Amino acid sequence: MAKKIVVIPGDGIGSEITDSAVEVLKKAAEKFSLALEYEYKDAGGTAYDKFGTPLPEDTLEACKAADGVLFGAVGGDKWDNVEPSLRPEKAILGLRKGLGLYANLRPVKVADALVEYSPLKQELVKGVDLVIVRELVGGIYFGEKCESEAYNGTERAWDLENYSIPEVQRIAKLAFETARIRRGKVTSVDKANVLATSRLWRRTVAQVAQDYQDVELNNLYVDNCAMQLAVRPTQFDVIVTGNLFGDILSDEAAVIGGSIGMMPSASIGELTSLYEPIHGSAPDIAGKGIANPVGTILSAAMLLRYSLNEEEAAQAIETAVDKALAEGWRTADLWHEGFKKADTKTMTQAVIANL
Numbered sequence: 088m089a090k091k092i093v094v095i096p097g098d099g100i101g102s103e104i105t106d107s108a109v110e111v112l113k114k115a116a117e118k119f120s121l122a123l124e125y126e127y128k129d130a131g132g133t134a135y136d137k138f139g140t141p142l143p144e145d146t147l148e149a150c151k152a153a154d155g156v157l158f159g160a161v162g163g164d165k166w167d168n169v170e171p172s173l174r175p176e177k178a179i180l181g182l183r184k185g186l187g188l189y190a191n192l193r194p195v196k197v198a199d200a201l202v203e204y205s206p207l208k209q210e211l212v213k214g215v216d217l218v219i220v221r222e223l224v225g226g227i228y229f230g231e232k233c234e235s236e237a238y239n240g241t242e243r244a245w246d247l248e249n250y251s252i253p254e255v256q257r258i259a260k261l262a263f264e265t266a267r268i269r270r271g272k273v274t275s276v277d278k279a280n281v282l283a284t285s286r287l288w289r290r291t292v293a294q295v296a297q298d299y300q301d302v303e304l305n306n307l308y309v310d311n312c313a314m315q316l317a318v319r320p321t322q323f324d325v326i327v328t329g330n331l332f333g334d335i336l337s338d339e340a341a342v343i344g345g346s347i348g349m350m351p352s353a354s355i356g357e358l359t360s361l362y363e364p365i366h367g368s369a370p371d372i373a374g375k376g377i378a379n380p381v382g383t384i385l386s387a388a389m390l391l392r393y394s395l396n397e398e399e400a401a402q403a404i405e406t407a408v409d410k411a412l413a414e415g416w417r418t419a420d421l422w423h424e425g426f427k428k429a430d431t432k433t434m435t436q437a438v439i440a441n442l
């Protein structure tokens with residue numbers, strides 16, 4: 088029976104990059120005899136314009152019934168003044184909650200061909216190979232909040248951070264399992280010198296570590312971790328952290344790899360999982376056909392790996408991307424003299440030609 092992939096292009100460059108990834112998936116399906124079918128659904132600002140909600144019920148239901156979800160990007164200045172509960176970002180937050188996507192995996196592996204794009208010195212970046220495991224459905228993102236209340240004659244707002252032991256156990260286990268099949272090292276990141284949630288986090292991670300004696304565990308405060316990522320990023324294998332710290336650290340880690348346009352992610356759920364590039368919807372270049380499709384293509388590879396268990400096809404896509412880069416193809420975000428300039432379609436074809 089064919090495996091069903093729900094494709095959510097979203098806003099901005101979303102449809103250009105998901106088109107690319109689907110073309111690559113089709114080629115991989117042909118090569119590895121996979122039966123894949125695609126169902127397109129709306130979300131984000133585009134869905135808000137059509138249906139008055141960023142996450143139509145029908146989109147969520149289709150995702151629940153799918154074998155995997157490929158997501159482009161949502162958001163744009165056009166919706167800046169929309170009421171907070173209807174903003175495009177609510178689509179991705181609603182999908183995380185609705186599908187129980189409790190873990191976000193963001194691998195940062197710097198290919199030798201891309202070392203020159205890093206804002207860090209080349210000798211610091213060479214060999215970086217880490218993955219951030221970010222808790223995705225808890226913490227301050229989903230705690231109780233107040234947009235505005237009267238306070239001492241003025242106004243205040245607040246967001247509540249909370250974590251329960253089972254929430255931390257679940258993400259910690261995934262981090263230790265991930266480390267086991269990598270280099271066996273977990274760095275847990277918190278702010279235990281200040282926050283109560285972080286103290287519970289730290290002691291829970293230490294308890295889970297008892298079952299993983301073969302994995303080395305160390306703890307870092309988030310401010311120190313942010314600094315260490317810039318000073319010696321090769322020290323990291325698996326970084327596990329909460330929702331807000333993970334959001335911030337994963338952008339920092341991504342840029343170490345030079346282009347945010349190259350970075351994929353997987354959001355792991357109990358039933359369906361969702362795959363998306365880590366960059367946004369880039370409204371400034373939307374419709375121009377010049378967006379870098381690689382982050383989305385590599386996200387599709389992760390979909391094959393984690394949701395369909397098609398490791399060989401996943402690796403074939405990753406290798407094809409490396410080869411296209413080695414041939415000198417670069418989209419506008421990475422191009423400079425001496426390289427072959429590719430628009431979105433040309434880059435996609437260069438990957439397909441190497442598949």
Ligand code: IPM
Nearest residue numbers: 162176177179180334337365
């Ligand atoms: C991300 C994004 C989202 C987040 C936004 C769009 C809500 O920045 O996936 O990291 O903060 O989680």
Ligand code: MN
Nearest residue numbers: 334335337338
């Ligand atoms: Mn983010």
